[in-house]
Amino acid sequence: MRRYRSVLASILALVMAFVVGCSAPQVEVPKTYTQAQLQQIDKYNSDILGLRDRMTRELVSAIQNRKWTEVNNFIHGPLGTLLQEMNYLTRNLLPNEQPQARKLSREVFEHLVEVGDAANKGAVQEALASYGQALIDLDSFLKLVPKG
Numbered sequence: 472m473r474r475y476r477s478v479l480a481s482i483l484a485l486v487m488a489f490v491v492g493c494s495a496p497q498v499e500v501p502k503t504y505t506q507a508q509l510q511q512i513d514k515y516n517s518d519i520l521g522l523r524d525r526m527t528r529e530l531v532s533a534i535q536n537r538k539w540t541e542v543n544n545f546i547h548g549p550l551g552t553l554l555q556e557m558n559y560l561t562r563n564l565l566p567n568e569q570p571q572a573r574k575l576s577r578e579v580f581e582h583l584v585e586v587g588d589a590a591n592k593g594a595v596q597e598a599l600a601s602y603g604q605a606l607i608d609l610d611s612f613l614k615l616v617p618k619g
């Protein structure tokens with residue numbers, strides 16, 4: 472038993488050395504973007520700007536014209552894509568920027584859910600107010616994006 476234990480202990484020690492050895496490079500947090508990251512970020516950024524543009528025209532006019540099915544389709548279609556692109560972009564940001572970007576993405580998502588709830592009630596003003604909040608949070612998100 473004693474012998475077995477010491478073998479186990481040395482295996483564990485070996486495993487620990489390996490784990491520490493492997494994780495050492497990750498301790499160094501990157502502080503600048505690589506050229507490849509900036510290009511990737513730039514692509515997501517322009518996709519997001521395109522969807523933001525559609526949101527300010529198509530979503531607003533659908534709400535104002537009480538086209539609630541269109542509102543719902545827009546939230547689940549193009550704006551689902553918007554949230555996905557925000558997630559991709561967030562993963563490419565520097566580690567210290569990510570928590571704030573994630574928080575703002577979450578906010579945009581929640582306000583869009585509110586727009587959907589307002590649409591289901593046929594509440595124009597409520598839908599417009601939540602849309603406005605989503606836009607504010609989206610613009611705060613875009614301010615975190617490095618310009619390449």
Ligand code: ZN
Nearest residue numbers: 578582604608
């Ligand atoms: Zn908000």
